[in-house]
Amino acid sequence: MTDRPKLILASGSPRRVALLNQAGLDADMLLPTEIDEMPKKGERPRVLATRLARAKAEAALVTASRDQKLKGSYILAADTVVAVGSRILPKTELEDEAAQCLRLLSGRSHRVYTGVALITPKEKLRERLIETRVRFKRLSKQDIAHYLASGEWRGKAGGYAIQGLAGTFVVKLIGSYTNVVGLPLYETTNLLGGEGYPVMG
Incomplete structure (x- = not known):
């Protein structure tokens, strides 16, 4: 189908690309954006996730609008x-930093928030915020040392990637697994489909 609208992913993350592919979707272009991701003073986690997703989408829109x-x-x-x-x-x-995060997460629950922002061809902004609760087992010094040696923590929120070795740390997960990987597929495909983008099903 040649008249399929174009889909731009405002990210260079291989995880997000792989998740989109898992949902049967292919981005026509990756437009990673350079934005300041530092939380504002007193900013709550859910507000930060929403703000940064929106900022990435808006920055990609500026770049895309320069290209016919x-x-x-x-x-x-x-x-x-x-x-x-x-x-x-x-x-x-x-x-x-990663060691500090892992010590903090050891034996307790934490929350993973993903803000998803979609800008439609008519430049309407649609947003979702997804929350997943994750509980880690108590991590031994050996667990932490082994994980740090893997290098999987590099560039990851909270110092771990659930789809790798850290999956063995998870005692309990309530909510979307793909949210923790970096792109909640159910909500993302619903958002795209609701705005007229052709998704499966």
């Missing part, structure tokens, strides 16, 4: 935030 071929595309963006209570955990780039 991309005008009238659907623009999809997401941002995932991991929090313990109201404390927002970083997207870890340093091993010390």
